[in-house]
Amino acid sequence: xxxxxxxxxxxxxxxxxxxxxxxxxxxxxxxxxxxxxxxxxxxxxxxxxxxxxxxxxxxxxxxxxxxxxxxxxxxxxxxxxxxxxxxxxxxxxxxxxxxxxxxxxxxxxxxxxxxxxxxxxxxxxxxxxxxxxxxxxxxxxxxx
Amino acid sequence: xxxxxxxxxxxxxxxxxxxxxxxxxxxxxxxxxxxxxxxxxxxxxxxxxxxxxxxxxxxxxxxxxxxxxxxxxxxxxxxxxxxxxxxxxxxxxxxxxxxxxxxxxxxxxxxxxxxxxxxxxxxxxxxxxxxxxxxxxxxxxxxxxxxxxxxxxxxxxxxxxxxxxxxxxxxxxxxxxxxxxxxxxxxxxxxxxxxxxxxxxxxxxxxxxxxxxxxxxxxxxxxxxxxxxxxxxxxxxxxxxxxxxxxxxxxxxxxxxxxxxxxxxxxxxxxxxxxxxxxxxxxxxxxxxxxxxxxxxxxxxxxxxxxxxxxxxxxxxxxxxxxxxxxxxxxxxxxxxxxxxxxxxxxxxxxxxxxxxxxxxxxxxxxxxxxxxxxxxxxxxxxxxxxxx
Numbered sequence: 373x374x375x376x377x378x379x380x381x382x383x384x385x386x387x388x389x390x391x392x393x394x395x396x397x398x399x400x401x402x403x404x405x406x407x408x409x410x411x412x413x414x415x416x417x418x419x420x421x422x423x424x425x426x427x428x429x430x431x432x433x434x435x436x437x438x439x440x441x442x443x444x445x446x447x448x449x450x451x452x453x454x455x456x457x458x459x460x461x462x463x464x465x466x467x468x469x470x471x472x473x474x475x476x477x478x479x480x481x482x483x484x485x486x487x488x489x490x491x492x493x494x495x496x497x498x499x500x501x502x503x504x505x506x507x508x509x510x511x512x513x514x515x516x
Numbered sequence: 517x518x519x520x521x522x523x524x525x526x527x528x529x530x531x532x533x534x535x536x537x538x539x540x541x542x543x544x545x546x547x548x549x550x551x552x553x554x555x556x557x558x559x560x561x562x563x564x565x566x567x568x569x570x571x572x573x574x575x576x577x578x579x580x581x582x583x584x585x586x587x588x589x590x591x592x593x594x595x596x597x598x599x600x601x602x603x604x605x606x607x608x609x610x611x612x613x614x615x616x617x618x619x620x621x622x623x624x625x626x627x628x629x630x631x632x633x634x635x636x637x638x639x640x641x642x643x644x645x646x647x648x649x650x651x652x653x654x655x656x657x658x659x660x661x662x663x664x665x666x667x668x669x670x671x672x673x674x675x676x677x678x679x680x681x682x683x684x685x686x687x688x689x690x691x692x693x694x695x696x697x698x699x700x701x702x703x704x705x706x707x708x709x710x711x712x713x714x715x716x717x718x719x720x721x722x723x724x725x726x727x728x729x730x731x732x733x734x735x736x737x738x739x740x741x742x743x744x745x746x747x748x749x750x751x752x753x754x755x756x757x758x759x760x761x762x763x764x765x766x767x768x769x770x771x772x773x774x775x776x777x778x779x780x781x782x783x784x785x786x787x788x789x790x791x792x793x794x795x796x797x798x799x800x801x802x803x804x805x806x807x808x809x810x811x812x813x814x815x816x817x818x819x820x821x822x823x824x825x826x827x828x829x830x831x832x833x834x835x836x837x838x839x840x841x842x843x844x845x846x847x848x849x850x851x852x853x854x855x856x857x858x859x860x861x862x863x864x865x866x867x868x869x870x871x872x873x874x875x876x877x878x879x880x881x882x883x884x885x886x887x888x889x890x891x892x893x894x895x896x897x898x899x900x901x902x903x904x905x
Contacts, residue, residue: 408541408553408556408557408754409556409557409558411824412823412824412847430876432824433557434557434558434754434846434847434849435552435557435754435846437824437826437876
């Protein structure tokens with residue numbers, strides 16, 4: 373599991389790359405590993421304004437649904453449409469697979485509370501079959 | 517006086533350390549620390565559909581009923597007709613509450629003329645054992661034993677299950693028909709119950725071996741080695757769930773529960789109201805039938821639009837009016853569609869009926885399809901039928 377230095381990380385396990393006014397968002401290697409085989413990605417529309425800390429879409433594996441939380445405030449300029457057909461790319465290369473690009477809002481530095489430089493796995497809920505609330509983050513279903 | 521409360525630790529099967537050695541991802545399942553997946557759910561699922569997979573299902577419970585009244589006890593306790601079973605035969609059945617809803621679904625094995633083995637679910641084990649004892653009450657001539665902790669139960673499932681297990685036993689497996697069983701030496705263990713049963717919709721076997729750790733780990737290892745040439749994979753509860761869902765097999769707490777009666781389910785052919793003896797729940801079911809039958813039924817849904825209907829999501833009319841609920845829903849790794857089981861009013865049960873599934877606030881179109889979603893291909897002349905269809 374690697375966390376490239378060039379990214380900033382949200383507690384909710386998204387990464388953000390900042391280049392000038394453009395922010396690029398993906399999910400961490402830990403997030404993809406926790407989810408398992410990713411089969412579905414729901415992304416916002418180009419032009420949509422999203423706020424730091426709010427949901428902008430979801431990622432679904434066979435077992436789990438996870439909301440995506442934006443690590444920054446801005447306007448969506450591009451979405452990675454290749455994920456419609458090949459969502460599993462996130463499993464093979466989470467750090468290189470971006471989900472959306474944003475024109476960042478200047479409020480960015482004030483959102484410090486969202487950042488974490490390194491992610492301890494302890495802050496992350498493990499999926500449990502006992503919690504049968506599908507809309508909850510990382511919740512999974514019962515089986516067997 | 518003071519009382520101390522301690523969190524009861526998760527229960528472990530004899531293969532717990534083995535699962536950790538395999539780097540399985542473990543989850544709490546009904547109070548058990550069980551592997552949900554090893555290398556990946558989809559790979560494990562596909563291994564069972566196309567080759568072979570092995571599951572640790574030792575968390576399942578085993579209740580034995582013995583004695584001259586054991587048939588009478590089983591007939592009172594379970595909805596299927598146990599008098600039809602021959603020695604060496606098993607069938608799907610269920611224990612019901614007096615109102616016709618489910619205590620649990622079970623597989624009943626007739627070990628001998630006065631000797632039955634009921635295999636029950638893990639999450640309902642204590643409740644089930646207590647229920648069996650209360651229903652049997654002071655009936656004479658029957659003895660109830662909870663043997664759950666004495667067996668490590670392995671499910672070897674897939675079109676290559678027979679070839680895999682055959683390498684580990686001198687018993688000729690070919691004549692064992694679906695839902696029949698025998699005993700024999702497996703991996704050097706004598707008198708192992710070998711049943712052609714499973715919960716995957718695929719051909720396969722379940723074996724019951726001694727539950728001591730060294731034996732369990734050794735047999736597990738030998739099964740994996742025997743299946744290597746067929747690409748065997750250790751499989752977790754995640755794949756077990758998607759496999760059973762494709763085959764439309766019920767899961768307690770989802771398709772069946774203490775708020776769902778038998779007549780609403782797809783399991784009515786296992787409920788013998790006219791078997792000649794009364795059983796717990798029968799009267800209530802007869803009354804429901806006399807009053808015009810159930811108002812809702814379980815249907816199979818396939819998502820038409822993009823979106824995955826999951827457990828608990830509302831089922832709606834195309835217009836968005838709520839009419840029911842998804843009991844189990846998931847992407848289907850083998851069919852590569854998004855599938856779901858759901859209870860809906862009778863008016864929406866015909867194959868081809870369009871409905872909606874509310875996926876996080878958005879109504880996504882789905883259609884009622886034939887149940888089960890997946891039926892395994894028949895092999896040669898073997899009299900194999902899907903156990904639940």
